[in-house]
Amino acid sequence: MSEAAITRALARFLATSRWEDVPEIVRHEGRRSLLNYVAAALSGHADPLIARLLRVLSPLSGARAATVVGQRARLDVLSAAFVNTATVNVQDFDDTHMPTVIHPTAAVASPLLAWSEHAPVGGRDLLHALILGIDAECRIGNALHPSHYRRGWHTTATCGVFGAAAGIGRLMGLDEDHMVWALGNAATQACGLIENLGSSSKSVGVGNAARNGLAAALFAQQEVDGPAQPIEGARGFIAVATDTPHPDAVVRDLGAVWEIRNNTYKPSPCGVVLFPVIDACLALRASHRLTADQIAHVTVTGHPLLLERTDRPDVTIAHQARVSLQHTAAVVFLYGAAGIVQYGQDCVDAPEVGALRAKVSAAVDPQCPVESAAVSVRTTDGRTLDKRVAAWRGSLALPLSDANLEAKLRDVVAAVAPWCDAGRLIETVWTIERLPDAAALMRLVVP
Amino acid sequence: MSEAAITRALARFLATSRWEDVPEIVRHEGRRSLLNYVAAALSGHADPLIARLLRVLSPLSGARAATVVGQRARLDVLSAAFVNTATVNVQDFDDTHMPTVIHPTAAVASPLLAWSEHAPVGGRDLLHALILGIDAECRIGNALHPSHYRRGWHTTATCGVFGAAAGIGRLMGLDEDHMVWALGNAATQACGLIENLGSSSKSVGVGNAARNGLAAALFAQQEVDGPAQPIEGARGFIAVATDTPHPDAVVRDLGAVWEIRNNTYKPSPCGVVLFPVIDACLALRASHRLTADQIAHVTVTGHPLLLERTDRPDVTIAHQARVSLQHTAAVVFLYGAAGIVQYGQDCVDAPEVGALRAKVSAAVDPQCPVESAAVSVRTTDGRTLDKRVAAWRGSLALPLSDANLEAKLRDVVAAVAPWCDAGRLIETVWTIERLPDAAALMRLVVP
Numbered sequence: 073m074s075e076a077a078i079t080r081a082l083a084r085f086l087a088t089s090r091w092e093d094v095p096e097i098v099r100h101e102g103r104r105s106l107l108n109y110v111a112a113a114l115s116g117h118a119d120p121l122i123a124r125l126l127r128v129l130s131p132l133s134g135a136r137a138a139t140v141v142g143q144r145a146r147l148d149v150l151s152a153a154f155v156n157t158a159t160v161n162v163q164d165f166d167d168t169h170m171p172t173v174i175h176p177t178a179a180v181a182s183p184l185l186a187w188s189e190h191a192p193v194g195g196r197d198l199l200h201a202l203i204l205g206i207d208a209e210c211r212i213g214n215a216l217h218p219s220h221y222r223r224g225w226h227t228t229a230t231c232g233v234f235g236a237a238a239g240i241g242r243l244m245g246l247d248e249d250h251m252v253w254a255l256g257n258a259a260t261q262a263c264g265l266i267e268n269l270g271s272s273s274k275s276v277g278v279g280n281a282a283r284n285g286l287a288a289a290l291f292a293q294q295e296v297d298g299p300a301q302p303i304e305g306a307r308g309f310i311a312v313a314t315d316t317p318h319p320d321a322v323v324r325d326l327g328a329v330w331e332i333r334n335n336t337y338k339p340s341p342c343g344v345v346l347f348p349v350i351d352a353c354l355a356l357r358a359s360h361r362l363t364a365d366q367i368a369h370v371t372v373t374g375h376p377l378l379l380e381r382t383d384r385p386d387v388t389i390a391h392q393a394r395v396s397l398q399h400t401a402a403v404v405f406l407y408g409a410a411g412i413v414q415y416g417q418d419c420v421d422a423p424e425v426g427a428l429r430a431k432v433s434a435a436v437d438p439q440c441p442v443e444s445a446a447v448s449v450r451t452t453d454g455r456t457l458d459k460r461v462a463a464w465r466g467s468l469a470l471p472l473s474d475a476n477l478e479a480k481l482r483d484v485v486a487a488v489a490p491w492c493d494a495g496r497l498i499e500t501v502w503t504i505e506r507l508p509d510a511a512a513l514m515r516l517v518v519p
Numbered sequence: 520m521s522e523a524a525i526t527r528a529l530a531r532f533l534a535t536s537r538w539e540d541v542p543e544i545v546r547h548e549g550r551r552s553l554l555n556y557v558a559a560a561l562s563g564h565a566d567p568l569i570a571r572l573l574r575v576l577s578p579l580s581g582a583r584a585a586t587v588v589g590q591r592a593r594l595d596v597l598s599a600a601f602v603n604t605a606t607v608n609v610q611d612f613d614d615t616h617m618p619t620v621i622h623p624t625a626a627v628a629s630p631l632l633a634w635s636e637h638a639p640v641g642g643r644d645l646l647h648a649l650i651l652g653i654d655a656e657c658r659i660g661n662a663l664h665p666s667h668y669r670r671g672w673h674t675t676a677t678c679g680v681f682g683a684a685a686g687i688g689r690l691m692g693l694d695e696d697h698m699v700w701a702l703g704n705a706a707t708q709a710c711g712l713i714e715n716l717g718s719s720s721k722s723v724g725v726g727n728a729a730r731n732g733l734a735a736a737l738f739a740q741q742e743v744d745g746p747a748q749p750i751e752g753a754r755g756f757i758a759v760a761t762d763t764p765h766p767d768a769v770v771r772d773l774g775a776v777w778e779i780r781n782n783t784y785k786p787s788p789c790g791v792v793l794f795p796v797i798d799a800c801l802a803l804r805a806s807h808r809l810t811a812d813q814i815a816h817v818t819v820t821g822h823p824l825l826l827e828r829t830d831r832p833d834v835t836i837a838h839q840a841r842v843s844l845q846h847t848a849a850v851v852f853l854y855g856a857a858g859i860v861q862y863g864q865d866c867v868d869a870p871e872v873g874a875l876r877a878k879v880s881a882a883v884d885p886q887c888p889v890e891s892a893a894v895s896v897r898t899t900d901g902r903t904l905d906k907r908v909a910a911w912r913g914s915l916a917l918p919l920s921d922a923n924l925e926a927k928l929r930d931v932v933a934a935v936a937p938w939c940d941a942g943r944l945i946e947t948v949w950t951i952e953r954l955p956d957a958a959a960l961m962r963l964v965v966p
Contacts, residue, residue: 100920124741129736130597131773132581226753246824256715260676260724263710267754268703274746277707284727287575291723294571298720307714309670 078304081323082208082500083251086238089327091200092331099329102203104477105167107501108337109177111185111481112166114489115341115412116159117142121272125155135221136187139514150283153183157282158275164343164394165484169206170226170334170468172213176391179232179278180205180239185288187247188510189238194508197243203332205239208255210331211322212303212310218317221266229264229277230313236285237292243295256298257288258363259309278285324382337477339466340410342394345378347464348445349397353404354371356459357450364406364424368452370432372397374445390417401447402428412487442466447464491519525751528770529655533685535588538647545777546952549650552614554948555623555784557964558928561936562608562788562859564589568719572602572726581862585633585963589936596637597730600683601631603727605722610677612788612842612931616653617781617915619660619674623783626725627652627678627686634690635957646873652686655702658751658769659757659779666763668713675759676711676724679789681750683732684739691740702899703728703745704735706756733925778934784924786913787857789841792825794911795892796844800851803896811853815899817879819844821892830881837864845848848894849875858927859934890914902904938966 118124126143129151138152141159146152160166160178169176184201198509205394209220213220213231221227237258241251259283264277298413302308304319311317339348349372373377379494384396393399393415402425405415419425440446446460462471465476472480478498497516504510523811530902563569566644573590576598585599588606593599607613607625616623631648634640641876660667662680668674684705688698708731713726735961739745749755751766758764787797796819803809822846831843840862850861866872887893893907910916912923919927925945944963 085929121743124736128737128743132577134595135582148581150579180870216858241542248569253720256718257720257723258714260673260715260720260962261709261710261727265707265749265754265756265759267746267749267756268707271703271746273704273738273749274698274742275708276704276735276743280708280731287725290575291720294574296568296571296575296719296723299714299718302712302714305714307712309714311714312671312712313739353698451825514869 077513078319079252079255079278079301080248082303083255084248085326086204086208086242087126087246088246089204091196093309094200094203097197098203098332100282101332101335102199103501104337105206105332105335105472106199106202106504107179107477107481107498108167108179109160109181110497110501111477111484112163113141113156113161113515114492115165115255115484116162117349118488119162121275122155122159124443125158125275129155130463133171139189139354139518141517141518144519147185150184150286152186153286154279154283156182156186159280161278162275163341165338168333168336168338169210169213170336170346172210172217174210174213174231175219175228176209177482179228179282179285180209180235183236183509184239184243185514187243187286189514190198193243193510194405195504195510199504201239201242203330204242206332206335207237208238209235214321215310215318216314217316220314221496223315224266224311226264226266226277229281232278232281233258233262233285233288234485235482236282237288238447240289244289246289246292250292252290253292253296253302256302257291257296258285259302261288262309262313276349278411314447314518320402330352334468336466336468339471339472339480341412341415342400342410343379345442346397347372347466348443349447349459350404351461351465352445352447352459353401354408355461356457357405357408360450360457362405363434364428366451366453367405367428367431367449369450370401371435371448371450372401372432372445373435373437373440375440375442376436376438377442379434379436385429385432387420387429388504390415390420393420396430397434398432399425401432411483416487492517521594521732525766525769526699527695528704528750528751530702531695532773533651533655533689534693534695534698536651540649541650545650545779545851546646548779548782549646550948550951551784551921552624552650552653552779552782552946553628553646553951554615554928556607556628557948558924558931558943559607559610559646560588560603561964562612562931563609566609568609568722569602569606569768572605572722575601575830576663577815584637584638585757586778586965589966591966597911598632599633600733601726603629603633603734605726608725610788612785612798615783615785615791615856616657616660616778617783619657619664620668621660621678621681622675623653623656626729626732627656627682628676629729629865630683630689631686632957632961634687634733636961638674640690640957642957645957646951648689650777652682653779654777655685655783656682657781659686661768662689662757662765664763666762667723670762671713672760673711673713673716673724676728677709679725680732680735683729684735687733687736688739690720691736693736693739696907698740699747700743700745701736701739704738704743704751705732706749709737709756709760712948713716721912723925726771726922739958754952780916783913783915784919785835785920786927788862789847789857790829792828792889793844793847794909794913795890795908796847796894797851797857798912799892799894799906801855802908803894807895807904807951811875813898814852814875814878814896814902816874816897819848819884819892820884820887820895822887822889824881824889824933826881826883832876832879834867834876835881837862837867840867844881844894845871847881850880858930863934873894
């Protein structure tokens with residue numbers, strides 16, 4: 073593949089891909105990504121940040137065609153794409169494309185769903201556009217990796233804008249030329265910094281990716297043309313934004329290899345490095361029928377990154393709990409779960425959790441792979457119980473099952489969205505291709 | 520100045536600068552930048568691209584508080600900031616901060632003026648915010664230069680978002696902490712590619728800078744917080760976006776050196792490399808009372824860049840005329856001017872212009888500085904007339920006078936906005952500090 077043809081080849085694929093050529097296993101990963109998207113969106117809707125974003129955007133919103141997850145307020149399609157993407161991402165409970173650390177679905181699905189409320193579309197076309205948008209987004213991410221992320225670009229935002237433009241361009245039926253323009257309008261809007269993670273402005277970056285990708289396609293539809301090679305050109309996005317360019321990765325095996333198959337889903341609303349810790353604690357608890365009062369001390373051993381990010385014994389607010397190995401081990405041993413409830417403020421404040429957190433310490437093992445961890449429990453009667461986990465549940469090696477994803481959604485609904493009919497929502501996602509009007513999905517995620 | 524304190528020091532300056540501490544010569548450059556802004560905006564309002572942008576944004580616009588230059592339609596403040604910035608920049612007739620090649624005023628003044636229609640503000644405060652916004656924008660540009668631009672970032676867009684956030688943050692009265700957040704929200708939205716110049720998508724980049732800078736400040740006002748060091752942090756914008764970082768340039772001599780004093784204004788709506796050519800032709804025409812029928816041949820000699828960009832003998836559409844040295848020399852010898860009219864389609868099509876274009880050839884002189892050019896005329900009666908120009912009118916060495924700027928505005932009004940009262944507009948800009956309601960200015964730029 074000549075570098076000169078990369079944007080064009082991608083645009084042609086996006087414009088001409090046929091549903092019949094998308095394998096069932098890829099389609100199903102699309103449904104799984106969408107189910108996880110809905111769970112993550114419901115998990116974030118009550119975050120105070122969302123109310124702040126709405127205070128800015130609601131008065132500036134035009135034709136209120138689109139639903140905002142978990143809210144009665146409606147917004148125009150651009151603003152809804154922004155807020156819903158922030159909602160999905162704000163609790164860090166969304167998905168992860170493992171090769172690039174992109175959280176891919178939020179910025180693509182949000183504008184697609186908003187657009188489906190403005191211009192009716194069948195569920196099959198929406199799912200197809202979602203799979204294609206995620207493919208474009210993650211392929212561009214592959215082309216930039218690893219320098220792009222290491223340098224400090226927040227790939228979820230920088231690549232999300234391309235995914236949104238690609239998905240919406242497909243849903244609008246843009247032809248190859250207009251799709252090149254949509255990708256060009258996206259390229260000049262690609263931005264987002266790692267420096268902003270940990271602050272509310274992270275949501276500005278990811279929300280913008282969705283909004284601006286939708287705008288990029290809308291502009292292209294109205295003949296706002298772009299350059300021929302926005303991705304691979306001499307001053308195109310790859311050239312400016314990475315020191316390790318792999319432009320061919322954008323188009324290699326297009327239609328044969330689907331990046332959505334590298335997508336993973338978080339079993340718990342916490343830092344990904346904590347997942348093997350959760351699994352080890354769960355295994356110890358079950359196999360030894362451990363109760364909290366039998367625990368004298370817990371030692372969590374892992375990769376240096378685990379300690380750097382999560383060795384946090386003093387936890388007073390929920391935000392900190394999600395990046396605390398002490399809190400995580402404590403709630404798993406106490407309650408046998410690490411869901412929304414266990415990372416909520418009530419659990420943070422519970423005296424028994426505080427008491428057990430104080431018995432957990434961390435140790436580094438430079439030889440320990442980052443996806444692995446070991447937990448050692450000393451019991452009050454003098455035993456030492458050990459468990460090492462090599463791959464976390466939810467990783468590519470050990471993917472969440474469909475039932476796990478359903479349970480994740482039910483857990484979120486029970487904890488923060490009791491008005492939602494989880495069963496109907498799950499059924500709607502699994503059968504989305506049969507929906508004549510994809511917007512029906514959005515009617516299930518508002519009170 | 521410790522690097523750790525750069526964003527904070529800039530924010531403090533923006534939040535606490537006093538009008539009394541802004542020297543009159545700086546204030547006057549602010550007025551001149553604003554006058555040139557208005558001229559450039561009127562020059563662009565009828566460009567077909569603006570209608571396309573409006574077709575996308577108008578139905579999505581919320582509370583229609585803000586004027587769009589030259590249009591009856593009104594938009595919400597975010598969309599108006601976008602469209603007016605595109606309008607100012609679309610004809611390449613706006614200003615240039617010479618050290619960085621940023622076109623600084625459009626992305627700052629557009630959101631300020633839009634905001635002034637939503638939340639009334641005096642002319643003095645608006646001018647002060649404009650000067651501060653441009654200072655922040657160009658200082659960040661200095662900190663990134665030259666690698667940032669060379670690599671392919673369109674600095675007008677990437678730095679414009681900071682200028683807009685800084686100016687609006689000032690106008691809103693954000694305190695130091697909130698200003699740090701506004702700059703952080705801007706940093707995660709900073710983008711724009713050189714690759715997109717020459718296509719309509721350039722306007723998406725610059726329009727977005729203004730829109731997103733305004734949004735950045737609005738979010739900060741609603742407590743959407745950002746990181747402590749978005750500009751100078753380890754993964755802050757300087758670290759990710761340049762290989763030649765000069766973080767101290769953001770705050771060096773803050774309040775003593777004002778970047779707006781490095782601003783320049785285009786005397787003609789054409790490529791900046793053509794300015795010395797225009798001046799040389801004008802000088803030859805005047806000093807020898809040359810008429811077109813006396814000209815046998817014209818040779819334009821200049822820097823390699825002059826030929827690379829503008830050696831374009833075949834001109835059929837207005838867009839090409841602005842980057843053609845043949846067209847430029849022809850119209851100046853014929854009409855003694857190189858304004859909007861001379862770069863319009865009628866002049867492109869005029870037989871006498873075509874005939875004279877055919878007599879103009881280009882020659883390269885590698886020794887010739889880029890800001891210089893030489894023109895040699897062979898007359899029909901066998902004379903050779905030479906003129907070399909060392910610095911173009913409008914450069915920092917030879918700035919446009921206030922009268923020149925007024926003439927530029929009058930020329931634009933006569934050519935494309937005859938409904939506009941140029942005299943009243945000029946008077947309003949020169950006396951803007953006395954305006955109790957700065958929005959009065961916008962009422963003069965609509966039909």
